[in-house]
Amino acid sequence: xxxTSLTFVLFLxxxxxxxxxxxxxSWRNLLIAVASYLFYGWWDWRFCLLMLATSLxxxxxxxxxxxxxxxxxxxxxxxxxxxxxxxxxAFFKYFxxxxxxxxxxxxxxxxxxxxxxxxxILPVGVSFYTFQALSYTITIYRRQMPPTGRLIxxxxxxxxxxxxxxxxxxxASHLLPQFLEQRRFDPAAAKxxxxxxxxxxxxxxxxxxxxAIFLDPIxxxxxxxGGPLLALATVCFAxxxxxxxxxxxxxxxxxxxxxxxxxxxxxxxxxxxxxVAEFWRRWHISLATWFRDYLYIPLGGNRVSKPRQAFNxxxxxxxxxxxxxxxxxxxxxxxxxxxxxxxxxxxxxxHRADPTATxxxxxxxxxxxxxxRMLGTFLVICLAWVFFRAxxxxxxxxxxxxxxxxxxxxxxxxxxGAMLDDESIHIRTLVHVGILVVVEWCMRRHHHPLDFPDLAxxxxxxxxxxxxxxxxxxxxxxxxxFIYFQF
Amino acid sequence: MRRFIVEFLLFALLQVALLxxxxxxxxxxxxxxxxxxxxxxxxxxxxxxxxxxxxLIGGSNLFFGIDSPMIExxxxxxxxxxxxxxxxxxxxxxxxxxxxxxxxxLVVISLEYSTLNGDSMGEEGQLIVSATTRxxxxxxxxxxxQWRAMLDHDAAEYLGMVFRQSIQRxxxxxxxxxxxxxxxxxxxxxxTMYHGAAxxxxxxxxxxxxTLVRVRPEGVKASTRRMNTFxxxxxxxxxxxxxxxxxxxxxxxxxxxxxxxxxxxLLRSHLEAPVIGTPADMVFDDDDFxxxxxxxxxxxxxxxxxxLIDAVKMAIQGKSQSGLPSEK
Numbered sequence: 001x002x003x004t005s006l007t008f009v010l011f012l013x014x015x016x017x018x019x020x021x022x023x024x025x026s027w028r029n030l031l032i033a034v035a036s037y038l039f040y041g042w043w044d045w046r047f048c049l050l051m052l053a054t055s056l057x058x059x060x061x062x063x064x065x066x067x068x069x070x071x072x073x074x075x076x077x078x079x080x081x082x083x084x085x086x087x088x089x090a091f092f093k094y095f096x097x098x099x100x101x102x103x104x105x106x107x108x109x110x111x112x113x114x115x116x117x118x119x120x121i122l123p124v125g126v127s128f129y130t131f132q133a134l135s136y137t138i139t140i141y142r143r144q145m146p147p148t149g150r151l152i153x154x155x156x157x158x159x160x161x162x163x164x165x166x167x168x169x170x171x172a173s174h175l176l177p178q179f180l181e182q183r184r185f186d187p188a189a190a191k192x193x194x195x196x197x198x199x200x201x202x203x204x205x206x207x208x209x210x211x212a213i214f215l216d217p218i219x220x221x222x223x224x225x226g227g228p229l230l231a232l233a234t235v236c237f238a239x240x241x242x243x244x245x246x247x248x249x250x251x252x253x254x255x256x257x258x259x260x261x262x263x264x265x266x267x268x269x270x271x272x273x274x275x276v277a278e279f280w281r282r283w284h285i286s287l288a289t290w291f292r293d294y295l296y297i298p299l300g301g302n303r304v305s306k307p308r309q310a311f312n313x314x315x316x317x318x319x320x321x322x323x324x325x326x327x328x329x330x331x332x333x334x335x336x337x338x339x340x341x342x343x344x345x346x347x348x349x350x351h352r353a354d355p356t357a358t359x360x361x362x363x364x365x366x367x368x369x370x371x372x373r374m375l376g377t378f379l380v381i382c383l384a385w386v387f388f389r390a391x392x393x394x395x396x397x398x399x400x401x402x403x404x405x406x407x408x409x410x411x412x413x414x415x416x417g418a419m420l421d422d423e424s425i426h427i428r429t430l431v432h433v434g435i436l437v438v439v440e441w442c443m444r445r446h447h448h449p450l451d452f453p454d455l456a457x458x459x460x461x462x463x464x465x466x467x468x469x470x471x472x473x474x475x476x477x478x479x480x481x482f483i484y485f486q487f
Numbered sequence: 488m489r490r491f492i493v494e495f496l497l498f499a500l501l502q503v504a505l506l507x508x509x510x511x512x513x514x515x516x517x518x519x520x521x522x523x524x525x526x527x528x529x530x531x532x533x534x535x536x537x538x539x540x541x542x543l544i545g546g547s548n549l550f551f552g553i554d555s556p557m558i559e560x561x562x563x564x565x566x567x568x569x570x571x572x573x574x575x576x577x578x579x580x581x582x583x584x585x586x587x588x589x590x591x592x593l594v595v596i597s598l599e600y601s602t603l604n605g606d607s608m609g610e611e612g613q614l615i616v617s618a619t620t621r622x623x624x625x626x627x628x629x630x631x632x633q634w635r636a637m638l639d640h641d642a643a644e645y646l647g648m649v650f651r652q653s654i655q656r657x658x659x660x661x662x663x664x665x666x667x668x669x670x671x672x673x674x675x676x677x678x679t680m681y682h683g684a685a686x687x688x689x690x691x692x693x694x695x696x697x698t699l700v701r702v703r704p705e706g707v708k709a710s711t712r713r714m715n716t717f718x719x720x721x722x723x724x725x726x727x728x729x730x731x732x733x734x735x736x737x738x739x740x741x742x743x744x745x746x747x748x749x750x751x752x753l754l755r756s757h758l759e760a761p762v763i764g765t766p767a768d769m770v771f772d773d774d775d776f777x778x779x780x781x782x783x784x785x786x787x788x789x790x791x792x793x794x795l796i797d798a799v800k801m802a803i804q805g806k807s808q809s810g811l812p813s814e815k
Contacts, residue, residue, distance in 0.1 A: 007638040020488065187491040194495075461498060468502060472650040479640040 001042040003251045004205055005479045011039065016258055020185055029156045029179055032259070036159035040124070047123040050088070055158045057084050058133045059151055065140045066147035074141060081137035085130045092122055097326030124485050125165030127323055131290055133158050136172035138294055145173050153179045162255040166248045166484040168266040168286035171293075175263070183260035188453060193257025195450035195464075200250025202467050203243035204482070205475040207436060210429040211240035213476060219389050222399045227406030228413045230399050234382050237389045239433050242271065244483045245284070250448055269444045271437075272359035274373035276340035276380055282359065287323070291316050306346055313345050314338040325486070329387045329396060336384040359444050428474060506650070513653040520617045522550065522571055522678075527622060529569050529676035533584060538591040540565045541799070544580050545597035546573025548733035552783035554682065554792040555675030561796050564593060568676035573599045574614045577710055581717045582628040590725035595763075595799065596714065597731045599781060600699050600750060605706035612641030613648065620645075681777065681784035698735065698780040699743040702750055711757040718760045728760040729802055732769045734791050735780050740770045763798040 001008050015035045022028050041048045061081045068074045090098075106112065136157070140147050148154050157176045163169075215233040218225050225233070249266035256263045270282035280288050292301075299312040314335065321334020360366050360374060383400070390396035406412055420426050443449035452460065533542070541564035543549045549570020558566040569584055577598065584594065616637055619625045629637070671680040718728045732751070740747065747766035755762050775787025783791055 002639070004643075005639045006642050007635070010638065185488045185491075187488070190491055461501070464498070465502065465505070469650075472647055473654055475647055479643055 001039045002479050002481060003248065003255075004201055007042070011035070012255065012258075019259055025180075025182060026150075026152065028183070029150075029153050032161070032179075033152055033156040033159060036156065036161040036164060039161040040159065040164060043124050050092075050123055050126070051129060051159060052155075054085060054088055054130065054133055055155055057081070058137055058158075059148075059154045061137055062140050062147035062154075063149065065137060078137055078141045082134065085134045089126060089130050092126055094322075094326045122486070128167050128169055129158055129164060131169045131287075132172075132175075135170070135290070135294070136176070139172045145176070148176060148180070150180075160256070160261070162252040162259075162261075163263055166245070166252070166482055167284075168249060168252065168264050169290050170263060170286065171290075175261070178261050186257075186260055189257045189260065192451065192453065193254035196254030196257070196448045197251045198254075198464060198467055199448050199450045200247040200252075200254065202247075202471055203250070203436070204247035205471050207429065207432050208240045208244035208247060208483075209476040209480050210425060210432070210474065211236045211243070212480065214423075214426050214429065215240065215389075219395075219399075220391065222390070222395050222402070225402070226412030226415055227402045227404075227409060228416045229419070231403045231407055232416055234386055234389075234399070234403070236430075236433075238271070238378070238382050238385050239436070241385065241388075241483055242267075243436070248482045248484060265447060269359040269440055271378055271381075272374055272441065272444060273377050274360070274370060275344050275377055276337060277344035279377055279381060280337065280341060287320065291320050295319065302345075310342055310346060313342055317341065324388070328393055329390060332393070332396075333384050333387040336380075336387065340380050340384070360441070425474075432474065509653050510649060513656045514649050515652060515656060520572075520614060522547070523617055523621050525550065525672045525676060525678065526571060526618055528672050528674065529567070529571065530583070530622065530625075532567050532674065532676055533569060533587045536565045536567055538565075538589040539563060540567050540589075540592045542567045542584055542588075542592055542594045543570055543597060544584055544594060545570045545733065546575075546580075546599045546602060546781070547571065548573075548599055548781040548783075549597055550676070550678045551681060551777070551781070552734055552788050552791045553677050553795070554788050555673065555677050557789065557792045558796055559675075562800070566675050570597065570676075572614055573602045574610050575618065576611050576615075577602055577605075577713055578630055578633070579615060579618070579628060581713070582630070585717070585720070586627075588721060588724055588726045593727045593729070593799070593803075594721060595729050595731050595795070596760075597733050598710070599733050600746070603707050603710050603750060603754070604701070604703040605709055606703070612636050613645050616641045616645040681782075682788050698739060699746040699750075702746050702753070704753060707750065707753045708757060711754065715757075715759045718758075729799065730754065730758060730760055730762045731795055731798065732762075732764060732766045733781055734769045734771055734776075734783055734787070735766065736773045736776045736778075737770050738773050739780050740767070761802050763802045764794070768794065768798070 001011060015031065019028055019031055022031060037048050037052075040051060058081055061077050061084075065074055065077045068077060103112075136154075139145050153176070157170075157172070157179055160170075160175070215236045218229060218233040219237070222230060246267040253263045253266070264286055266284060266286050268282040268285065270279050273279040273282055296312055296316045299315065300308060301312065302309060304312070317334040317338030318331055319334070321330040321332070321337075324330045324333070361370055363370075366374065386399050387393075387396045390399060420430075439449050443451065446452075450463070455463075541558055541562065543553060543566070547570065549568055550572075553566075553568050553570065555566035555568050558564060569580075575583075580598075580602075588594070615629070615633055619629065619637070671678060673679050714728075714730075721728050732747075735747070744767070751762070751765050769791070771783065771787050771790060775783055775785065775790065777784050
């Protein structure tokens with residue numbers, strides 16, 4: 001079920017109404033679990049079986065971890081959970097990638113093993129809920145919380161539909177207790193949730209989906225495009241993936257607020273970052289902090305020698321790349337981000353930007369130096385996005401080579417001008433990107449740009465109406481899946 | 488909670504009122520699907536006519552290319568031409584008549600080649616939403632996958648399309664009406680716009696790009712399976728079913744005869760109802776068409792109807808299952 005479909009709107013109305021009619025907390029949790037499995041099974045009911053199986057495994061292991069006294073037993077149980085979850089992920093997501101690469105490598109040494117690749121359907125969102133389930137057993141292992149003995153609550157925690165397929169990846173210690181607490185309807189939070197959902201839908205349907213129409217043909221066949229067009233397509237992709245993914249997160253967080261759940265913030269205006277390290281504290285925060293807490297810090301984090309620290313950073317970013325997809329392009333994307341982050345990790349600046357600090361500083365207009373730092377960071381991020389979006393490594397190198405050698409060709413810019421002239425929708429989309437940047441800059445002190453509860457109702461309703469009509473008019477009309485569903 | 492719901496409902500009502508006002512004043516559904524007004528005429532005819540009836544089902548090849556009064560004049564059947572748009576897809580086309588069939592009826596299925604293949608034209612969902620919104624009772628014709636597709640994407644696409652057209656019409660200095668067919672559809676459901684007259688043919692007809700471009704055996708078999716289920720259900724109700732090929736121009740057929748022959752072979756081996764005539768029997772002169780395939784005009788309509796009547800009569804008499812006279 002896709003957030004921007006009519007199906008989801010009807011589903012949400014039914015679940016919301018039923019949820020608040022139920023008085024007992026346990027019934028509400030049961031409703032969330034059932035609704036979440038329905039939501040997930042809308043893609044393919046077989047996916048539900050996999051999620052149920054891994055959830056039952058982690059629930060059982062959690063109870064066993066809670067009861068175990070000996071450290072060696074606890075370690076074995078945790079290892080079982082890690083192997084079970086990552087094994088599931090490896091099988092569904094990485095089997096073919098490793099099989100193909102192993103065969104290619106063996107072939108270089110004259111050995112030709114005849115492994116067959118499997119025709120495996122990747123269950124939607126498997127990387128997200130697997131990490132969320134892992135967070136549960138690791139948290140219990142670390143004695144940061146006791147295991148829950150309530151199966152329904154646990155199933156509802158793993159499958160919670162607003163964030164099931166593309167996050168934010170919640171920590172057990174943050175989300176699970178919310179299923180155990182008494183929840184009360186908070187009109188202010190619910191209204192804020194609806195506003196955040198509206199902003200997310202705008203980003204996804206008006207900007208991301210229209211940018212996809214522009215850049216998909218270019219990136220799917222970059223051989224015929226000139227440097228300027230490829231550069232523009234790359235910048236467009238930066239905004240497409242931002243609007244697509246942060247749009248999803250906004251809808252997820254807003255939707256959770258309707259049920260009195262508080263999900264963690266996932267994006268904090270990342271393109272206003274002044275360094276790549278800051279970018280990674282503002283982009284996909286739930287994944288970045290997951291890797292920080294469960295991989296980077298256990299590896300030694302900042303408490304080890306500089307070379308070891310550099311190794312830890314590179315390993316974390318590379319694995320983060322691999323998490324996104326079973327392809328070398330993602331690994332390279334992760335490595336580029338790691339390399340770009342290294343200088344600031346190894347030689348920290350005097351002041352490290354906090355994700356809660358105002359991005360781009362407190363001034364209404366950024367200083368030239370701040371602006372240059374933001375643009376420089378954006379360019380490095382765009383460079384990495386080329387590998388993320390290109391279909392193959394060869395395509396990525398073609399795109400980068402052409403941008404580097406052909407960016408200032410007059411002919412290339414004429415082609416861009418002609419293309420934009422022919423398709424007014426592309427110009428309108430670029431205007432929307434401009435509006436997005438301005439609005440987000442002006443509202444960057446807030447969690448989302450529609451956070452204006454004190455504005456007079458007339459103005460609020462006028463703004464909502466403009467956005468709804470803009471979605472109806474400029475939206476592509478189709479309901480395109482979110483990019484991160486494939487991960 | 489109550490205040491939140493009241494406020495939310497007020498806002499939703501305001502939006503509905505604004506959109507209803509916009510659509511009421513400025514929308515032109517003919518631009519979305521100009522043929523849809525004919526659907527109501529056809530369905531009304533189907534619901535009110537009495538058996539024995541000759542009910543024609545298929546796509547626009549029937550809408551353009553049948554002269555129903557000729558059928559009534561030469562046979563004992565009351566004619567009902569349900570052919571409208573192949574984009575409605577086989578499932579919907581069959582469901583449309585299923586509940587209305589009576590003992591003694593004869594159903595002639597004349598599907599376009601792409602429908603037999605199960606090829607998507609990319610506009611099916613929009614047409615089904617359009618047909619449903621045109622007549623709300625049509626929701627009962629939807630299968631579960633169609634419901635799902637409608638809720639998942641088609642309804643939103645349709646709403647967006649109508650909205651955009653309405654907004655665009657506000658800005659038009661002189662409002663253009665969409666291509667309408669009011670007054671051009673007779674009581675039997677035939678499009679009479681091109682009957683009798685040598686109407687000017689558009690230089691390029693999109694149908695040509697989609698006719699006989701390939702054969703998908705698995706698609707044809709799936710379509711045949713669906714038709715066989717329908718045929719079995721008809722037999723239980725004492726309703727006869729036959730299949731007739733759609734018309735195609737001589738030049739088009741000459742280019743792609745191999746595909747047509749393969750379609751014919753596949754259908755004859757799998758369909759559990761008589762196939763009356765061969766694709767070659769439905770070849771007409773290029774001048775009889777708007778474009779080169781499916782949409783007949785002028786004398787072509789009468790020629791095709793006559794061949795169909797003759798073939799049906801022969802099939803009923805059991806003399807032959809492929810005895811149509813051919814121009815080839």
